[in-house]
Amino acid sequence: MTFIITVTGKGGTGKTLIASLIVKHLTRMFKDSSILVVDADSNTNLNCALGISFKKTLGDLREEFINPPDSSSGAKDLYFESMLYEEVLVESEYFDFIAMGRPEGPGCYCYVNHLLRHALDRLTKNYDFVVIDCEAGLEHLSRRTMRNIDVMLIVVDSSIRSIITAERIRELSKELELSVGNIYVVINRVNKHILPQLLEELLRRDFKIIGSIPEDPMVIDYDFKGKPLIDLPDNSLAVKSVGDILSRLYPLIKPMI
Numbered sequence: 001m002t003f004i005i006t007v008t009g010k011g012g013t014g015k016t017l018i019a020s021l022i023v024k025h026l027t028r029m030f031k032d033s034s035i036l037v038v039d040a041d042s043n044t045n046l047n048c049a050l051g052i053s054f055k056k057t058l059g060d061l062r063e064e065f066i067n068p069p070d071s072s073s074g075a076k077d078l079y080f081e082s083m084l085y086e087e088v089l090v091e092s093e094y095f096d097f098i099a100m101g102r103p104e105g106p107g108c109y110c111y112v113n114h115l116l117r118h119a120l121d122r123l124t125k126n127y128d129f130v131v132i133d134c135e136a137g138l139e140h141l142s143r144r145t146m147r148n149i150d151v152m153l154i155v156v157d158s159s160i161r162s163i164i165t166a167e168r169i170r171e172l173s174k175e176l177e178l179s180v181g182n183i184y185v186v187i188n189r190v191n192k193h194i195l196p197q198l199l200e201e202l203l204r205r206d207f208k209i210i211g212s213i214p215e216d217p218m219v220i221d222y223d224f225k226g227k228p229l230i231d232l233p234d235n236s237l238a239v240k241s242v243g244d245i246l247s248r249l250y251p252l253i254k255p256m257i
């Protein structure tokens with residue numbers, strides 16, 4: 001069984017920070033488990049937070065296959081899959097990584113999307129965990145595999161716009177007929193003056209809140225120095241808060257592993 005966690009929310013709310021710290025904790029909490037990390041934001045930057053580099057995005061590979069090579073369909077399938085493993089999948093010590101890249105341009109992608117769906121289906125099944133850093137449009141979740149999401153975390157900050165975006169994301173996931181086990185809100189850069197009103201707005205919209213993360217000076221320092229956020233120390237406020245969130249998710253994860 002693969003446990004799929006997706007982190008979504010308005011741009012700039014802290015999805016990439018949170019996704020990278022989820023990976024940090026999972027690698028420790030479940031030492032022998034395999035983890036695939038997916039950057040499903042077209043503005044690929046999760047790799048920096050994870051301290052790794054990549055050669056190609058899945059979008060790059062898709063462009064190469066838009067005019068399929070002239071061979072039997074079985075051979076094309078295999079060729080596509082071998083390229084996915086060789087050129088897109090990054091294997092690092094504790095987790096693997098793929099970047100989805102830009103959504104498709106004009107042209108007919110039916111054929112390549114078919115290849116993609118099958119290849120991704122097979123790929124994700126190899127892992128115990130898939131962690132997806134996803135833009136608010138859920139673009140990459142809509143047409144692909146990974147439709148069975150166990151936990152969707154929607155990140156909000158102290159702005160009403162981030163709450164409105166959270167509502168849109170919840171609606172969109174219904175429209176796209178994604179199967180989402182649980183949707184939870186994470187409040188990032190929580191501000192104690194605005195918190196009571198923020199909670200009221202969230203509860204009025206029937207959101208369940210799984211935790212909050214304060215503004216973390218260590219994150220600001222790492223950002224400024226360009227250091228990978230996954231390397232933040234255990235006494236970082238953000239690391240601790242994401243750890244608390246994962247402990248709360250543990251009862252959901254436990255039966256699956």
Ligand SMILES: Nc1ncnc2c1ncn2[C@@H]1O[C@H](COP(=O)(O)OP(=O)(O)O)[C@@H](O)[C@H]1O
Pocket residue numbers: 009010011012013014015016017018188189213214215216217219220223238
């Ligand atoms: N709790 C926090 N404390 C300090 N800086 C934060 C915090 N959350 C996010 N940031 C910083 O704010 C910026 C935007 O966050 P990011 O995770 O990139 O957002 P998103 O992926 O949602 O666009 C990044 O530089 C990030 O490191």
Ligand SMILES: [Mg+2]
Pocket residue numbers: 015016017041045133
């Ligand atoms: Mg991001």
